[in-house]
Amino acid sequence: MLSCKEATHLMSEGLDRKLGTGEQLQLRLHLAMCSGCRNFREQMDFLRTACRGFLGRVEADEEQPPK
């Protein structure tokens, strides 16, 4: 059984590599039971989205409406 701490590491690594089948299964099981880790995962996904958004803002052309 994964601990929350271990789950956070897997969720972070999940942004960098494809998790193995066993890892995915363990994580899914853990997330089904733990809302804290479900929130953690959404926050990790949001960080990725925010980074993409940040890049987009920096690269955006000035003539486009801001935001």
Place this chain on the structure above:
Amino acid sequence: MPDTALIDADFVTAIRRDLLKFAQLQLRDAALAEDAVQEALAAAFSGARQFAGRAALKTWVFSILRHKIVDLIRQQSRTTNISALGDDEAGLDEAFDTLFKQNAHWRPEARPGDWGNPEEALRESRFWEVFEICLNHLPENTARVFMMREFLEFETAEVCSELAISVSNCNVILHRARNGLRRCLETSWFAPEEKPC
């Protein structure tokens, strides 16, 4: 020379400001960032390429700047140990550990909360200020690895090999960065709501 009609003082000022912000975040050295931006602009404007418009030109300058930043980081990684655990890093790790009970499950008060629809924040310019502040709060080496992954869009394996650190080290550093950023955004932007479960 690209279309001179595309280039006027306002455009160059705006582009410089954006590029400088980007370079400064990653390099954390004003002089180095200034040089990198200057070189990127010079390289972009001296080429014979034609651009469909300012957006295309800006994308081009930006890609040149990215390469320059990568080169600088590569050089720095030869003289600094990116994976060395400084006081800042150790502090972040300790702070992370305090979120958990003895059995490595969340302490009730430290359990990650529901951020609702965080995407809405992306439309607010105040959020981006906070985001930048949080990035700047990350320890230097931690931030470097994170930004290489997320802003220079390297695969993790490439980040590790470029910076000569092991994959597991890379994973530890990225996890530290993400959690640090998450915690900073949580306290500075997403007002702590009631904790579920």
